[in-house]
Amino acid sequence: MRRGSEEATSVKRRMAEDGRDESVAADDDSQHTAEDGRNGINNTMVEESPTLLRRMEICVAEAEKRSGKNAVNMQETFTVYLIETRPMDALAEGRNPAPDSLWRRYSEFELLRNYLLVSFPYIVVPPLPEKRAEFVWHKLSADNMDPDFVERRRVGLENFLLRVASHPVLTNDKILHHFLTEEHSWKEVVYETGFQAKADSRLKALSATFRVRNPDKRFMDMKHYSDELQSHTSQLLRARARVADRLYGVYKVHGNYGRVFSEWSAIEREMGDGLQSAGHHMDAYAASIDDILEEEEHYADQLKEYLFYAEALRAVCRKHELTQFELEMATQDLISKKQQHEELSTGIVRTFSFKGMTNKLFGQEAPEQREARLKLLEELIEEGEEAVKDKTVECEEHVEKAWVDVQRFKEQKDKDLREALINYAVMQVSMCKKGIQMWSNAKECFLKM
Amino acid sequence: MSVGAPRALASSGQKPITEILHPLSAAEEPLSVTVGGDKEVGLTNGTPVETSSPASTSSLFNRLQLDDDLEADVRDPYADSTEMRDLFVTVDDPKKHVSTMETYITYRVSTKTSRVEFDLPEYCVRRRYQDFDWLRIKLEDSQPTHLIPPLPEKFVMKGVVDRFSEEFVETRMKALDKFLKRVADHPVLSFNPHLNAFLTVKDLNKRQGLALLSKVGESVKHVAGGYKLRARPAEFCAMGEYLDTFNQKLGTIDRIAQRILKEQSEYLTELREYGGVYSSWVGSEEELRRPLEGVAGCVTTSCGALEDLGDNMSLDFLPVLREYVLYLESIKNVLRKRDQSQAEYEGRLEAAILRKQEDRTPMPLEVEKCQDKVECFNADLKADWERWQSNKRHDFKQLLTGMADRNINSYEKSQAAWESLITLLQDKQTEDKTSETN
Secondary structure (H helix, E strand, O other): OOOHHHHHHHHHHHHHHOOOOOOOOOOOOHHHOOOOOOOOOOOOOOOOOOOHHHHEEEEEEEEEEEEEEOOOOOEEEEEEEEEEEEEHHHHHOOOOOOOEEEEEEHHHHHHHHHHHHHHOOOOOOOOOOOOOOOOOOOOOOOOOOOHHHHHHHHHHHHHHHHHHHOOOOHHHOHHHHHHHHOOOOHHHHHHHOOHHHHOOOHHHHHHHHHHOOOOOHHHHHHHHHHHHHHHHHHHHHHHHHHHHHHHHHHHHHHHHHHHHHHHHHOOOOOOHHHHHHHHHHHHHHHHHHHHHHHHHHHHHHHHHHHHHHHHHHHHHHHHHHHHHHHHHHHHHHHHHHHHHHHHHHHOOOOOOOHHHHHHHHHOOOOHHHHHHHHHHHHHHHHHHHHHHHHHHHHHHHHHHHHHHHHHHHHHHHHHHHHHHHHHHHHHHHHHHHHHHHHHHHHHHHHHOO | OOOOOOOOOOOOOOOOHHHOOOOOOOOOOOOOOOOOOOOOOEOOOOOEOOOOOOOOHHHHHHHHHHHHHOOOOOOOOOOOOHHHOOEEEEEEEEEEEEOOOOEEEEEEEEEEEOOOOOOOOEEEEEEEHHHHHHHHHHHHHHOOOOOOOOOOOOOOOOOOOOOOOHHHHHHHHHHHHHHHHHHHHOOOHHHOHHHHHHHHOOOHHHHHHHHHHHHHHHHHHOOOOOOOOOOOOHHHHHHHHHHHHHHHHHHHHHHHHHHHHHHHHHHHHHHHHHHHHHHHHHHHOOOOHHHHHHHHHHHHHHHHHHHHHHHHHHHHHHHHHHHHHHHHHHHHHHHHHHHHHHHHHHHHHHHHHHHHHHHOOOOOHHHHHHHHHHHHHHHHHHHHHHHHHHHHHHHHHHHHHHHHHHHHHHHHHHHHHHHHHHHHHHHHHHHHHHHHHO
16 A cells, blocks of 8 residues: 555655745656545646756655675575656656666665765755664564565655755755666765765764854754754654554454443344444444554654654754864964964964973074974965865855755745644544544444344 | 322421422422423313413423423333323432531432322422432332332442542432432332332431331241242243343443543543643744644643543443442342242142142142232232333443443544644645735
8 A cells, every 4th residue: 555655745746846936746656556546636737947856757666575695695685665767758748658667775775865964964864764663652563574664664765765856956966866777886886986985973073063162053053953853753753652552452442342242232132233233333443443543654754754854954063063163173273373483483472382491491493493494384374274264165155055955944844744733633533533433333223222 | 190189288297387398389499390481281181271370280290291201312111101100209409418427418309299199299308328228128128029220339439439529429319310210110119108208208217217127027027938949930040041141241341341441541641741742842843833732732632522531431331330230139139039939839839738638628828828929929020020121221222322422522522623723724824825925
């Protein structure tokens, strides 16, 4: 059942509309979903647009189990996902060409994302669906091979690709294109970019967080916000799982009425039929919770996406701290070099230095040495000035670009979560209606007793 | 229906004159009497009645007839056709009494009747649970061949249930009202002198004492035994089996209902915390403030609805189940007594036959009396059993329908809250969209 695709389609629709005033209909992958009728948004108009999504229809169509040898030459079973792409213009012309497709496993998606994280540190990079099942309530299995989990992951991966492909900056990345089109050589190409070397070390980043002096306040506020977002979404997910557990229990116990009514009806004359039928409705009531909770998982998945998004947001803020810190360090370094130069040339000691002390104690060095030192310092100062210039540019560029994307993210988050909450309310209404229906049916039977 | 002249104000025994209601007094008790103001007050055969004499028994009767007809749309099959009813009882108005020895609740028991067995057409007394219990014991003793309706449970765990809470008192009162109505509607029990005393005597305690003494001798008689039953008629066997199975099923239903209450209560706890998380999230958001607050609000509403559901089930559903379990026990006792009575007859008959064979003494009167007793017992029991079955059907129909209604109601409250949230949020959305494009 591809119910998640319905959600993905609406996300697609929104991503297609992002930043544009004119609404553009994105085609639905109707051949892959069970809900053909419901997704029916016909492709009327495709505009020239900056995002890949406009030019290409992307979907993660299937999942399959494979066996193979892993890195340490051990046998393992893993799941692969089929990515299908079709050119939009062909679809616009009414043709229906066969899609290009390739298989990817989760670890390759991870590799792509890591590449994007390093290459676009000023972008809030869309998250992947969770690696392992978390926040499960008891009926759901925490097994990665469980078909429901695999299905939800398939939807999550598709969502990831759609988000990336519709992002105004990420959409142009070549590696992304390769990922979608070149099955076998892609990994080599990624490694060749050398992105792994560019990654900031954890230690560096952490140290910067503690030692940076003047980070941009907006980014500090954003970082604080990302903590809040993470905390609330994870609390919500945990509480929701507990609620689901309890609700399951309530519904299932009602099934016992079904059995006892049936037994009781056997000893009754006029009351028998009514009791028996009522019992069946109680059974139906008890069974109805399964579908209800399955549907709610989609809500949980939406919350999870933003739980992980919070992490990505924090990463952008930390990158700012790092660039700012490096700028501060470079500036500091330049100042100290200039100071040294000044001291050396004027003889005025402003700050304590061992050289100064030894000079005092043992006499100053020879003029040639001094000249050499001054020369060196001047070179270093020149380098230092270059470094400060570079760092300043780096920092400012990061701030500028990052702020744009943070704003974009904020708007997206507000829209998405608002919609998720409305959908949640819709689900609750549906659950109430079902409950009323069941009990009304039972009531009718009771009245016939 | 007898339309007689109102009785003269006689000294009706123990009551002082000031407490006797004047038969011409239009003192309408503020009970559930909802007299249809627009309805034509008339006799059931269509003859209009002069409304100028409100105390005439016919108009009195008609007013009361309307009163009871307006209750429950499921017709109480226990009631004979309404033309026959001439005794109406109601239990209401609970009041707490605090004395040095104890604290207890009394209820007002109001009676309206045209029966000759009663001195007055109306009575109003206060009774406590003890008094109802006394009445029931008296009825059981004096009418052993009949099925006596159950009382609500006597004992309540003091730690668990608040005996003086509004809901508990309300539930108990409704059960006492039902008990009394059932007795009043029974063609035999309603004429029992103990019922009469219960309904009319101001201070029951004195009578209780006297009554107890005089009744001791009688109850001892019923313990006569030692006879073994030969052949129980099939229908009474069936009754016994039915009661056993039914008892089992009621027990199961009780356990299920309790389990559901427990699960619902745990669900409620988690749900409250869940709502709290939404509320606390509001603090760090701007645009999402309204939807988050809205969801928190709906969750709170759902919690309230669920709490009400649980309370209602505790107070209305479970006690009725337990009443019926007590009822079954008392019926089984009656069946046992019937068996005993039959056994006694068979025993005596056998002895008499043997004696007759020996010395040709005629069939002693005692044996014939026993036979009569058994036959009366069987007839009474059969009639009461049928009545009980249809009453039980009505009661359980009401009970289960009530349970369904309460659940529906709970869902409806929740649904309304969520739907209004959706409307609110979607309106805001279209509002935003139009302001964007403007």
